[in-house]
Amino acid sequence: MHLSLSDKIELNILHHNSHQAELNKIRFNDLKLICLNIMSSPGAGKTKFLEKTLEDLIINFRVAVLEGDMTTNLDAMRLEKLRIPIVPITTGRACHLDANMVSGGLKILETKINPELLDILLVENVGNLVCPAEFEIGEHFKIVLLSITEGEDKPLKYPIMFREADLVLITKIDLLPYLNFDIQELKSNILSTNSKTEIIEISSISKTGFDLWENWIMDKIKAFKA
């Protein structure tokens, strides 16, 4: 196999990242802290989804959030009213979170709360359907949000992201009556990319599907803590 210099540099960066991701995962496991990496395009509704899901999750679980953003802490500010520990991670020009940034975020989190008290760490990645898929952060599960306004073809066009997903949340399902959108085609495109992923349709406005999503996460936590 012939590799160009830029391929070699990229593989080296990914190799170093994987090593740090493994260290993160060991730390999460020691803490019995389940870590979810939440990814999507810009504007698919990650922060709104987190706002709505946290309102429910914090009744039964102790949750913290690492909030990835390129330059602002706007998303972190939106979540602050929930009074849970939130660490904004501004990535600068980087278009994704990497394992080092998450390790640094965890260290800051530990100055705010004893991490042994936590059950769930939600990591909101930078809005990007490409690069975050290639950078493990030590997460236990990858969750990809895809809004129905983005079109049925996206799993075919961004296959790396969908191939890695443990769960695909189809968002903004409340807009279905106003779009010329074939949800069966979308599902078939998701499954043709990754036949093992689970799919749940949700709306963070009407909270459609939140019962299914919350059952999904409860099951994962139960299995993780067992």
Added chain:
Amino acid sequence: MHLSLSDKIELNILHHNSHQAELNKIRFNDLKLICLNIMSSPGAGKTKFLEKTLEDLIINFRVAVLEGDMTTNLDAMRLEKLRIPIVPITTGRACHLDANMVSGGLKILETKINPELLDILLVENVGNLVCPAEFEIGEHFKIVLLSITEGEDKPLKYPIMFREADLVLITKIDLLPYLNFDIQELKSNILSTNSKTEIIEISSISKTGFDLWENWIMDKIKAFKA
């Protein structure tokens, strides 16, 4: 200024890219071929916009398209029915087009048509609101599409892309009645990031705003050919 190794590598890559972009621009100028770099998130409606705009543009102009996609040529296939020269550029794992890929695309285009016959080269970039902003391709204008389903905050969260835009097209404006969306707030966020950019609201379904967009491009072509 202290630079890390990865910063140095990145600057070096961007420097090489800028050099090739300059060569591309010289070639476009020699050909009197205006080149537009069309960028957005995945699913903001770039291909639909191109379909609708090309139906009108090809009446008065000779147009070709370079169609950037990571792994598929789905978008290129959607445009093929218009019977204009289209070159798909699959970027593999790369999350953006760069100047070298565009130079290669132009060489393939030249096997399909004498480029001196062309007036406009439309380049549809990979769906990504981050990385394409940093890679010049030799374009004369950068056009950024942003769908109203993506939220008012995106120009603040992805400022590099909006800082570079000559024109921001606010898309899917037909969905406005069904969203809780403040278009004035979006416009103010765009202009606070880049006070010089122009903004046009469009819908590729109802063709709202296409008269304004087509006037914009006519003016640019007129000035370019003068």
